Amino acid sequence: MNTMMTYIDQQYEILKDITSKYNERLSSFASVIREKKAKKWLVLATGSSFNSTLSAKMYIERIAGVKIEIQEPFNFYEYEKISSDTDLILAVSQRGTSYSTIEAIKKCAKEAEVPQIVITSIMDSPIVKYAHEVIDMGCGIETVGYSTKGVSATILTLMLMGVVAGKELGKLSDEDVENELDKIKQLIELIPKTIEKSIEFYNQNKKELDQAQRFTPIGYGPNVGTVKEAETKFTETIRVPTQGFEMEAYMHGPIFELQEDYFVIFTEVVPSTVFERSNKLNHYLSKHCRNVYSISNLPQSENKKHLALDTDLDEYLSPLMLVVPYQVLSYYISLAKGIDLSIPVYSDFGEVMKSKVE
Incomplete structure (x- = not known):
């Protein structure tokens, strides 16, 4: 029987496959960008799909010169309007059954005459009928209800869409494209070691x-x-209160709930302009909380609370690697707590709330 760890281990081969086939899978997307010169993207996503989009957003914006707005689908179709300058709409749904994402893309079809593209892993899922184009994120079906390989596949697919858009919009030369692909391939090669170290x-x-x-x-x-996905994955699997914070936002209120026995995990990248501030906060919290951990690409240290991945890392690509330790931790801690992730919890919830469609 497949477990969550089965899919974590599959990520290396899946991500390599996605990268090798990106030209073919993203050819229709390239045509849309080439024709429409789309530079203001609206992305509709919820749950891990939202987190994955947020993880890829800055990389795409940096290399493609586009602006991305991410909206929660339910709030969007109930309350929001499509911005007049939106020229591309993406709906991200790994299984393609999210009721709110489907309703949001249906609203877009009625209200906007711009390309609408669905990114999913199941090409005959309910959501695809509402799209102009469908992109296969290339991870296949994930039978465990808590996405891992699907998260990584979504992040990578979106990043590769950024590379394609950068090329079609004239931001990246052929040489630049190859350089970006080389960085992505080198990062993927580090995934097995990242799992092992985690x-x-x-x-x-x-x-x-x-x-x-x-x-x-x-x-x-x-x-x-990355930390928002950690929040999602921990609450789904370990089932204890978990809240992921942007570093500066944490200092403006949430820090005051800190208790000595809480568990804080920093996610840090070097080089980055913010690392020194993050490291300073890390040291400060360590004076008031005995369980302060960190995950980074820094060299190995004697501190057992520091998961040091010891590698050069492009900060903008780093979520593709740094999400993996949180996946591993969520699996092993839930296992130790005796939580069987193959048994659905609140199995009637979907039927009662209609959050998914068949």
Whole structure:
């Protein structure tokens, strides 16, 4: 039987496959960008799809010169209007069954004459009938209800869409495209080692982590998406209160709930302009909380609370790697707590609230 860890382990091969086939899978998207010169994108996504989009957003904007607005679909179709300068709409839904995302894309079809593209992993899912174009994110079906390979596949697909858009909009030369692809491929090669180091980190800190009753992941820049996905994954699987914060936002109120026995996890990248401030906050919190951990690309240290991935890393691409340790931790801690992730919790919820469609 497949487990959440099965899909975590599959990510290396899946991400390599997505990268090797990106030209073919994104050919229709390239045509849309070439024809429409779309520079203001509206992305409709919720849950892990939202987090994945947030993780890729800054990379896409930087290399393609576009502006991305991310909207929660339910709030969008109930209350919002499409901005007059929106020239591309993307709906992201891994399984293609999100009721709110479907309703949001249906609203867009009625109200805007701009290209509407669905990104999904199931090409005959309910949402595809409402799209002008459909992009296969290339991860296949994930039978465990808590996305891991789907998150990484979504982040990578969106980043590759950024590369394609950058080329079609004249922001990237052929040489630039190859450089970006090389960086992505090199990062993917590090995924197996990242999984291995994450398991080692868990085993070194197992006694403490398994007892945690409150997690606060903190990140900055592109990795705000990473810590929001950590929030989603931990609450889904470990089922203890977890809230992911942008570093500066954490200092403006949330810090005051800090307790000595809480668990804080920093997500840090070097080089980055914000690292010194993050590191300063890390040291400050460590004086008031005994469970302050960090995940970074820094070299190995003697501190067992630091998961040091010891590699050069483009900050804007880093969520593709740094989301993996949170996936590993969510699996192992939930396993230690005796939570069987194959058994649905609140199994009648979807039927009662109609959050998914068949």
